[in-house]
Amino acid sequence: MNTRTDMNAQDPARDRAQNAAADPAKESASAHVSAVRRVWALREGRTGIILTGLVLLISVFGPLLAQPLTGFGPTEFADKPFQDSGIFGTDDLGRSVAARFLAGGLRLLCYSVLATALGLALGALLGIFAAYAGGVVDQIIMRINDVLLAIPQLVFALLAITVLGTHGWVLVTVIGITHAPRVARVARAATLGVIGEDYIRAAEMYAVPRWRIVVQEIAPNITGPLSVEAGLRLTYSIGTIASLSFLGLGMQPPVADWGLMINENRIALSVQPWGVLLPVAAIAVLTIGTNLLADAIARATANTNVEA
C-alpha cells in the first residue's frame, strides 16, 4: 500500500506546483474546492463520504440524543440483563443498548482523530526532515524507522498500556507513536519529489531560513499524499482502539463504548444480538467509509482529469 501512495505522491505535488506557479493567489482555496468536488465525483468517494458522515453524525449527536430518544442515560438501568424491553433491548447489566450505542461512538472517534493527528504530525516532521537533510541523517532516521516498523502495532500498544495503565492519553499517545514511522515513509517520499523543484531552489537562493522553507514551501505541497495517509491511519486508529477496548485495555467500564459493548454483550449473541451487531456494524461502516474516502482522495489528487 505504501508503494502505491509513494508513486502517486510525486504527481499531485507537481500538479500543485504548476498550479501554484500559474495562479499563486487562488491556489489554496480553489485547489481545496476542486479536490472535494473531484472526490465527490468518484463513486467510492461519494460512498465514503456518506458512510463516514452517517457514523460521524451518530457519534457526535448520539450522546445528546441518547436520553431523550431512549428515556435512559447510557449508564442507567432499564430492565434486567438481556431483556427485549426498549428498541434494541438491554445489555449485560440491564442498560439500554440503544442509549449505549448512541453514546458509545464519540470517544472512539475523538481518540482516533487525536491519535491520527499525533501520528501524522510526528511522522511528517521526521519524514520531511530526513528527506530535506539527506545523507547520513536521512539514513539514520529511516533505518531506525524501519526497526520501529517491524514492531506490530497492537502488540506494542498492549505492552505500553499494561505498563502505563489504561488512560485516554496513553491510548492516544501510543497509537499516535506507532503511526509515526508509517507516515514518515510517505512524507519522506513526497518530500523527495518536491525538493528538486525550482521554487525551492529559488527560496534557498534568497537565503530563506530552512525551517521557513519546510513550513511554507514543502509542507503545503505534500498535503495530497499526506491526507491520503491520514485517512488510512484514521482507519487503523479506529480498528486498534476498538480492539483494545474489546480486550479490556481501552475504554474502561462503565463508559459506553462500541468496542467495550461487543465484549460485554457477546455472551448473549444468540439472545440479544443488537448489543453486538450495532457496534460491530458502526465500526465496520466507519472503517470502510474512511478507507473508501482515503482511496478516493488518492485518486482525485493523483488525477486532476476527474470531472467535477
Add this chain to the structure above:
Amino acid sequence: MPPAPINRRSMLGGVTVLAALGLLSACSGPGAQLEFDTSGPPQKGGTLRVGITGGSSADTLDAHTATNQGDYARTQNLYECLATRDREYKLRMRLADSIEPNDTATVWTVKLRSGVKFSNGRPLEPEDVIASFKRITDPDNPGTGAAGLATLDKVVKTGPTTVEFRLKAPNSIFDDTLSQVDNNIVPRDYDPDEPVGTGPFMLDSFEPGQQTTLVRNPHYWDGEPYLDQVQLLNFNDDDAVINALLSSQVDCVAAIPMALVKVIEADPRMKILDSVTGRWLPLTMRVDQKPFDDKRVRQAFRLVVDRQQMIDQVLSGYGTIGNDIFAPMDPEGPKFPQRTRDVEKAKQLLADAGYPDGLSVELVTAPINPGVVESAQVYAQQAKDAGITVTIKRVDSTTFYGEGNYLSYPFSQSFWNTKNFLPQADQCTVKASPFNETHWNDADYNELLAKSKAALDPAQRKKHMEAAQRMLYDDGGYIIWGFANNVDAYQSYVVGLETSASGYPLGRYAFAKVWIGDVK
C-alpha cells in the same frame, strides 16, 4: 449519475445479517425432541461429560491445594473428608462415625467409619488421618486448609479406629473445620501424581487445562456409583461451554452466566439446577485508610446500595439480599434489621465526616468471579446519587492478586463461598487472617470470637457471635449486598443432580448418585 452500488451491497448485507439471526434463533428453538426415561430405577453405565470454564497448565490433582473449579471437581470425586456439609449445609459424617469434643473443646475424638477402603483396596486406618493432617499443615508446603488448622497441636492414634485431635486453644466448632472441602483424607503413602483416595471415582487420565477422565471406584463404601466414567472438560470461556451444551457435546455445565438462565431454561432439552448459596461478592473498604478510616464514610457507602437492584442487574434476580454480614447459612446467625437504601442519610453522614460536597474514590476490580466487575459498575451508578464518584479501575485477575497489590487496595472487591460465621471470621476479620481485606482489627471483637469458640453451649456461643456480628453490622468494612445463587445447566437425560448450598456447582460436583436416562 449511475446508481450507487451501495444499495445492492447494503441489501445483501442486510439479508446476510437477517439470515444469521434466523440461524441463531433456530439453534435455540425447539426441534425434533427425543423423549428420555428418567423415572428410574437408576440405569448403570455410561459417561457423564461435564463442561467447566477455566483451567490451565497449573491445574492439580492434589487433595490439599485445589484452587479453581476444575481442581475442586476432581478433588470432590477422588477424595473425602471426615465430615461434610450436606445440600442444606447441615453437618454430616462421612469417613468419621462420630466427632466428639471434650468438656473444654480442646480435644476432639474422631471414631472412623468401619469398612472404608481406598481406591487401591487398602482399608482406612488412623495412621492415614494423621498423615493427611500432617501433610495439610506442613509448614514448608501448607495446604489450603492450613489457615483453619492454626490451633491444631497434634493428631494422635488412641485405638484401632480412633484418633484424637489435640488443640492449643478451645474450638467449639472444630467439627466444622474437619468438614472443610480442603481437609481431604489421603493414604499415608500419598502421591498426588498417582492419586489414591476414598472418593466415589478414581483417576483414569489427566491433562491439565484440557480434560480429566475419572472411572468408578469399585471399593467405594457408600454404594457403587452408577456412572462408568466422568469426563471433566475444560473450556476457555462461557461462550464456548454454552455452545458445547447446546450442541450436546457436554451433558452438564458448571455455573452458567445468570443472564442466560432464562434462555437455556426455555430450551426443552435442558434443565436448570438453581441452588441458593452463601456465596458473597462484597465490596471491601480498608478501615485503616482514608477515607474509610471514618466509620461514618463506611456507613454512608453501605447506605447508598440498592440491594434489590444489585441482585436484579448483576445476578438477573438469582440471589438473596444481604445485610452487610456474612454466613447466611449459619443456623446460629443473628437477625438484624434489614439495611435499606437511604441516600439522604448517607449524604448527611458524609457531610458530618467532612465531605459535604461528596467525594471521589477509586474502586479496583477484576473478573475474579462472575458478577464482580458487573457489581462494581452498578455500585458506581448507585453511589452517584449521594455525591460519591466511584472511578472503576479494572485490572486482570493476575494483577489483582499480584504480590503487593491484593489486600492493599483501599476500596476493592472480593468473593467467598458459603461458610459459617466463625470459620469465615478466622479467614478475613482478624489480624492473623490470611485474607483480611478490610484490615479489621479490634480487640473487643477478637475477644468475642475467642469466647464464641470456647463456648460449647450453643446458646452461649450464639450470644457472643451475635455481639461480634453486631460490630461488623454497625461499623465493618464489607459491603455485603447479596448472596449469589449458583445456576448450572444439564441435559434432561441426566438424572440425580441435586442443589447444594455450598456455592460449588453441580451440587458440589456430586456425581456418585447421577445416572443417565435411556431414550424412550
